Amino acid sequence: MELKVKDFESALKSLEEIVSQLEGGDLTLDRALELFEQGVKLSRFCSDKLEEAERKVEVLTRAADGTMKETPFTPGVEGE
Amino acid sequence: MNLFDQRKIYTVLEITSEIKHALEKFGIVWIQGEISNFKHHTSGHIYFSLKDDRAQIKAAFFRNNNLYLKFRPEDGIEVLVRGRLSVYEPRGDYQVIVEYMEPKGLGSLQLAFEQLKEKLRKEGLFDEAHKVALPLLPRKIGVVTSPTGAAIQDMLRILKRRNASLHILIFPARVQGTGAAEEIAAGVQYFNSRDDIDVIIVGRGGGSIEDLWAFNEEVVARAIYGSEVPVISAVGHEVDFTIADFVADLRAPTPSAAAEMVSGARDELLSAVQSLFGRLFQSARLLIEKRRSALERLARSRGFYAAPNMIRALEQRFDEATLRMQQAMARFTTSLRHRERLAKARLAGIDLRMLIRGKTERLSRSRQLLAVNLRAGLQRRRSRLEVAAGRLDALSPLAILARGYAICRDAHGVVVRCAGNLRAGEGVRVTLAKGELDCRVEGVRLQPGD
Numbered sequence: 001m002e003l004k005v006k007d008f009e010s011a012l013k014s015l016e017e018i019v020s021q022l023e024g025g026d027l028t029l030d031r032a033l034e035l036f037e038q039g040v041k042l043s044r045f046c047s048d049k050l051e052e053a054e055r056k057v058e059v060l061t062r063a064a065d066g067t068m069k070e071t072p073f074t075p076g077v078e079g080e
Numbered sequence: 081m082n083l084f085d086q087r088k089i090y091t092v093l094e095i096t097s098e099i100k101h102a103l104e105k106f107g108i109v110w111i112q113g114e115i116s117n118f119k120h121h122t123s124g125h126i127y128f129s130l131k132d133d134r135a136q137i138k139a140a141f142f143r144n145n146n147l148y149l150k151f152r153p154e155d156g157i158e159v160l161v162r163g164r165l166s167v168y169e170p171r172g173d174y175q176v177i178v179e180y181m182e183p184k185g186l187g188s189l190q191l192a193f194e195q196l197k198e199k200l201r202k203e204g205l206f207d208e209a210h211k212v213a214l215p216l217l218p219r220k221i222g223v224v225t226s227p228t229g230a231a232i233q234d235m236l237r238i239l240k241r242r243n244a245s246l247h248i249l250i251f252p253a254r255v256q257g258t259g260a261a262e263e264i265a266a267g268v269q270y271f272n273s274r275d276d277i278d279v280i281i282v283g284r285g286g287g288s289i290e291d292l293w294a295f296n297e298e299v300v301a302r303a304i305y306g307s308e309v310p311v312i313s314a315v316g317h318e319v320d321f322t323i324a325d326f327v328a329d330l331r332a333p334t335p336s337a338a339a340e341m342v343s344g345a346r347d348e349l350l351s352a353v354q355s356l357f358g359r360l361f362q363s364a365r366l367l368i369e370k371r372r373s374a375l376e377r378l379a380r381s382r383g384f385y386a387a388p389n390m391i392r393a394l395e396q397r398f399d400e401a402t403l404r405m406q407q408a409m410a411r412f413t414t415s416l417r418h419r420e421r422l423a424k425a426r427l428a429g430i431d432l433r434m435l436i437r438g439k440t441e442r443l444s445r446s447r448q449l450l451a452v453n454l455r456a457g458l459q460r461r462r463s464r465l466e467v468a469a470g471r472l473d474a475l476s477p478l479a480i481l482a483r484g485y486a487i488c489r490d491a492h493g494v495v496v497r498c499a500g501n502l503r504a505g506e507g508v509r510v511t512l513a514k515g516e517l518d519c520r521v522e523g524v525r526l527q528p529g530d
Contacts, residue, residue: 050346
């Protein structure tokens with residue numbers, strides 16, 4: 001069974017379901033193995049997402065042609 | 081009869097004008113009362129009556145005077161007005177021409193706040209059903225606030241302290257004064273026009289009710305209500321409530337609290353994932369244990385002796401599955417790190433310069449070899465030429481002539497090989513090694529047998 005994980009929320013939800021299925025116990029060994037493998041993949045996906053860091057602060061400025069531009073923000077420097 | 085002659089008779093207009101004049105002598109008056117029969121005409125003028133328990137007076141509040149009213153007058157509201165008394169001549173009504181009005185009791189801003197709140201509540205802008213939950217793990221936060229205000233400083237300080245992995249995008253907006261509300265609304269709409277914003281925060285630091293007023297304006301409320309992206313309002317201090325707070329999907333008591341809300345979930349989620357991971361392993365181990373004990377029970381049973389092969393096969397299958405599961409566990413816990421190390425090691429092992437040096441050496445060796453081969457070939461060809469030239473020389477008639485032989489040709493230039501072909505008296509040319517002789521045949525001597 002191929003995993004289709006796009007976002008953190010659904011991955012976490014699937015992981016919870018898998019764990020409770022495994023904890024429910026009533027599974028064939030092969031099915032349990034399959035679920036276990038999926039669970040490990042999902043755990044890894046979730047922790048990767050949590051570690052993925054994009055720490056950035058930008059401020060929007062309006063260019064002459066009216067489009068918005070993103071520039072790094074330094075607190076207290078921009079005047080009003 | 082005389083009495084009648086002294087009567088002063090007014091026309092209706094005259095007496096009305098007199099009354100009007102008399103009333104206008106009151107000058108500016110302040111009147112307190114309750115509004116009734118309130119009408120806001122399309123011309124912009126407002127007409128109503130002021131009343132108390134026992135009396136009422138008509139009032140007109142013209143457009144140029146009522147333009148800057150913050151709150152919305154309506155029936156039943158107790159107000160204090162300042163105005164002048166006058167008469168509306170076509171009707172003979174006397175009335176107060178209002179120049180200024182303020183609500184009694186509540187301040188006018190407070191009243192305006194209550195009125196808008198009530199209006200929007202009725203429209204359903206505060207309905208819980210419309211509110212959207214924040215995403216568990218927001219990535220990119222759009223902040224509508226003043227880039228120089230206290231709010232953004234507070235938020236950034238919190239995010240830095242929490243070491244939050246967030247991308248903050250600031251839409252600079254004035255947060256007080258004329259036009260501020262429109263800028264805040266524009267910010268909310270702008271962030272909705274993008275598709276990468278997970279949460280919007282609108283806010284500012286603390287201040288008076290006038291300072292916070294922009295967040296009580298209808299245009300802001302409607303922009304927040306219309307937002308597809310979840311909005312957190314973070315205005316002023318904990319005690320300050322604004323219309324924006326009621327419409328927003330989530331109210332943060334302060335800007336700092338808003339920063340906590342968008343960054344706080346991460347640590348909890350991390351421990352949740354770790355705990356799920358632990359339970360995953362635990363339950364897998366338990367599953368194996370349960371089967372092992374079941375198997376052991378089976379092994380002790382009498383059926384075991386009856387069908388040992390079957391048990392053995394079962395055992396083998398079990399071992400196989402167990403092994404696969406253990407391998408999977410090991411694989412997954414180590415694979416990524418391991419693969420990374422491998423890749424790094426491979427990368428380090430290849431020295432590009434060594435590679436280039438090797439190729440260069442092979443190239444120059446090839447060049448040398450080529451030169452040697454060329455020279456040898458040339459030499460070989462030259463000696464072959466010399467041998468050929470020697471052989472050619474040996475065969476040359478000139479070489480034969482040099483050894484003392486001569487060639488004799490007849491008058492037609494044909495080489496004479498047989499004396500019988502010539503007669504006495506015929507001229508011949510004899511070619512020697514050096515020079516030629518023109519001779520005449522004296523006699524012909526044939527060899528016997530010719």
